[in-house]
Amino acid sequence: MSVKLKDMIQSPQIMSSGHRMCAGCAAPPIIKIMGFALRGPTIICNATGCLEVATTIYPQTAWRIPWIHVAFENVAAVASGIVEGINAMKEKGRYKHEHVDVIAIGGDGGTFDIGFGSLSGALERGHDFVYMVYDNGAYQNTGIQRSGATLPGQETTTSWAGKAEPGKRERKKPIAEIVAAHRIPYVATVDPFHYRDFITKFRKALEVEGPAFIHAFSPCPRGWRSESSKSMELAKLAVETGIHPLYEIINGDEYIMSAPSKNLTELKPVDEYMKLQGQFKHLFSPQWEDFRKQVQEQVTADWERLKKKCGIA
Amino acid sequence: MSKKFNEIPMGGNILEPGSAMQYKTGGWRAERPKHTPDDCLWLKNGTCLLCWIFCPDNAVKIAEKDGKRTYAFDYDYCKGCGICANECPNSCIEMESE
Ligand SMILES: Cc1ncc(C[n+]2csc(CCOP(=O)(O)OP(=O)(O)O)c2C)c(N)n1
Ligand code: SF4
Ligand code: SF4
Ligand code: SF4
Ligand SMILES: [Mg+2]
Numbered sequence: 001m002s003v004k005l006k007d008m009i010q011s012p013q014i015m016s017s018g019h020r021m022c023a024g025c026a027a028p029p030i031i032k033i034m035g036f037a038l039r040g041p042t043i044i045c046n047a048t049g050c051l052e053v054a055t056t057i058y059p060q061t062a063w064r065i066p067w068i069h070v071a072f073e074n075v076a077a078v079a080s081g082i083v084e085g086i087n088a089m090k091e092k093g094r095y096k097h098e099h100v101d102v103i104a105i106g107g108d109g110g111t112f113d114i115g116f117g118s119l120s121g122a123l124e125r126g127h128d129f130v131y132m133v134y135d136n137g138a139y140q141n142t143g144i145q146r147s148g149a150t151l152p153g154q155e156t157t158t159s160w161a162g163k164a165e166p167g168k169r170e171r172k173k174p175i176a177e178i179v180a181a182h183r184i185p186y187v188a189t190v191d192p193f194h195y196r197d198f199i200t201k202f203r204k205a206l207e208v209e210g211p212a213f214i215h216a217f218s219p220c221p222r223g224w225r226s227e228s229s230k231s232m233e234l235a236k237l238a239v240e241t242g243i244h245p246l247y248e249i250i251n252g253d254e255y256i257m258s259a260p261s262k263n264l265t266e267l268k269p270v271d272e273y274m275k276l277q278g279q280f281k282h283l284f285s286p287q288w289e290d291f292r293k294q295v296q297e298q299v300t301a302d303w304e305r306l307k308k309k310c311g312i313a
Numbered sequence: 314m315s316k317k318f319n320e321i322p323m324g325g326n327i328l329e330p331g332s333a334m335q336y337k338t339g340g341w342r343a344e345r346p347k348h349t350p351d352d353c354l355w356l357k358n359g360t361c362l363l364c365w366i367f368c369p370d371n372a373v374k375i376a377e378k379d380g381k382r383t384y385a386f387d388y389d390y391c392k393g394c395g396i397c398a399n400e401c402p403n404s405c406i407e408m409e410s411e
Contacts, residue, residue, distance in 0.1 A: 016331035017371045017390035024394030028369035062333035195366055229395030232367050
């Protein structure tokens with residue numbers, strides 16, 4: 001799919017103004033960019049989380065396409081049901097559209113953790129749908145609790161930083177690789193700053209037969225204690241520092257590094273990413289100097305590992 | 314806004330797409346973006362539009378008609394996040410205190 005500005009201008013906006021997401025939240029641009037990749041009638045299933053709560057304050061909705069709110073833990077199961085329901089209606093000649101795309105969207109809490117079982121089940125059953133996680137690194141909507149996507153060293157309200165602890169100690173789940181291990185046809189990581197890469201990948205995800213998974217990186221000024229103007233800059237920095245490298249995984253084992261990551265001659269220090277966020281501030285005290293170095297070493301090691309998988313020396 | 318039980322759609326359905334537009338988020342704003350057209354790439358040659366792509370609130374309003382391009386902010390909805398100003402490659406947007 002070629003991504004032309006002319007087509008983007010003409011494409012209908014799937015989400016209206018008037019939603020109540022925080023100023024500078026990256027999730028609405030992610031939805032807007034996803035909207036540029038749609039190819040026809042589409043149904044969105046949205047797990048509970050900031051995006052769901054703040055775009056549909058009853059009795060209003062910001063969505064302009066069919067959308068269903070589901071519980072926190074079962075968005076992939078609901079999407080499966082919709083896909084198979086449509087198939088059953090088609091067989092009976094009771095469905096007017098030739099094809100409808102079904103997209104499930106969950107936050108990182110809803111995807112890495114609580115909805116993981118239903119996601120894994122839907123991938124195993126092989127329904128033709130796209131699952132997108134918008135990853136803001138914590139359970140933001142309920143007040144910034146740590147999740148499987150929270151980075152080591154990140155302070156949340158369930159991983160406080162102080163004299164005894166440097167914030168969360170554990171590593172972040174490699175969700176794209178875990179999902180790819182289901183041998184589904186298509187997995188890709190994206191971020192809103194690299195919107196052309198995002199649109200191209202999302203379109204591919206829609207086009208493959210069977211399940212596809214998109215891991216979208218989503219800066220959250222409220223939870224990250226970053227300036228609202230810096231959300232796209234942070235998305236870019238996450239790629240440049242190796243916190244969120246951009247790549248695709250085809251059929252579970254063919255790894256392809258995407259241009260924005262591939263073109264980096266070397267990674268920027270993770271410090272540059274952390275310095276813009278209050279949630280990492282404590283790591284710059286002498287006490288956590290060593291911990292910060294360990295985080296850097298982990299990111300560098302993961303990057304080298306990914307390069308190897310992508311066949312880059 | 315208050316409705317009788319039999320006037321409310323069944324199942325918590327919301328039947329009007331984009332009805333969140335009824336709620337104006339412009340009141341959240343502490344700083345407002347101001348656009349200086351001189352170096353704007355959209356107005357100059359119809360390219361760029363990073364501000365429009367990244368605005369979380371669809372508050373950058375652009376149009377093209379008969380070869381004429383326009384640019385404006387929709388202050389009814391702009392929350393003043395400053396992303397447009399931060400991302401503009403030619404520094405055409407400045408944030409001013411309300
Ligand atoms: C079973 C269940 N447990 C807890 C909640 C409360 N809850 C609503 S949103 C949310 C956090 C969602 O986190 P995430 O999926 O990361 O999305 P975010 O809000 O960060 O965008 C929680 C815990 C719930 N709705 N259902
Ligand atoms: S808390 Fe974070 S993710 Fe939620 S709306 Fe605010 S900025 Fe967005
Ligand atoms: S300040 Fe934020 S909300 Fe307002 S126009 Fe710029 S990007 Fe949009
Ligand atoms: S980002 Fe700047 S140069 Fe580009 S269209 Fe917007 S105002 Fe014009
Ligand atoms: Mg989250």
